[in-house]
Amino acid sequence: MLAPIDDVMTWGESFDHLLECKTGQLMFENFLRTEYSEENLLFWLACEEYKNMSCTTERVGAAKRIYKDFVQVGAPRQINIDCVTREEIQENISQPAPNCFDRAQRLIYRLMENDSYPRFLKSEIYQALMEQAEGR
Known part of the structure; x- marks a missing residue:
C-alpha cells in the first residue's frame, strides 16, 4: 500500500500524527498484529x-x-x-x-506511545514505507 510521502514522514514525528491518519492507523495495526497486540x-x-x-x-x-x-x-x-x-x-x-x-x-x-510506537518506527513495515516515500 502506498502512502503519501508527507503522511509517512509525519508518522515519525509524533504518535498523534500516526493516529490521525487512516493509512497510518492501518499500517500501525498491521505492525501490532505481528506483535500480537x-x-x-x-x-x-x-x-x-x-x-x-x-x-x-x-x-x-x-x-x-x-x-x-x-x-x-x-x-x-x-x-x-x-x-x-x-x-x-x-x-x-x-x-x-x-x-x-x-x-x-x-x-x-x-x-x-512508549512501547509499540518506537518499535513500529524501527520495523520493516515502516522502513519500507519510508524507502517508498523517499524513492518517489
Whole structure:
C-alpha cells in the first residue's frame, strides 16, 4: 500500500500524527498484529468512536461491546490494564458515561506511545514505507 510521502514522514514525528491518519492507523495495526497486540489500537479506536456518540442508547450498547470485547477478564481481545481501572469500568458499565473508558484509554495510549510506537518506527513495515516515500 502506498502512502503519501508527507503522511509517512509525519508518522515519525509524533504518535498523534500516526493516529490521525487512516493509512497510518492501518499500517500501525498491521505492525501490532505481528506483535500480537492489535487489541490496544482497536480498543483505542473504539473508545474514540464511543466518545463521539450522542445517542444514549447507542452509547450503552457500544460500551457493553467494548467491555465484552476488550475489558472484562477473559475477553477475546483483553487489554492489559490494572485491576482498579478494570473494576471501575465494570462498576459503571450498566450506566456508562461518555468518559467511562477515558482512564483505560489513556493507559493504553501511553503503552502504545512508549512501547509499540518506537518499535513500529524501527520495523520493516515502516522502513519500507519510508524507502517508498523517499524513492518517489
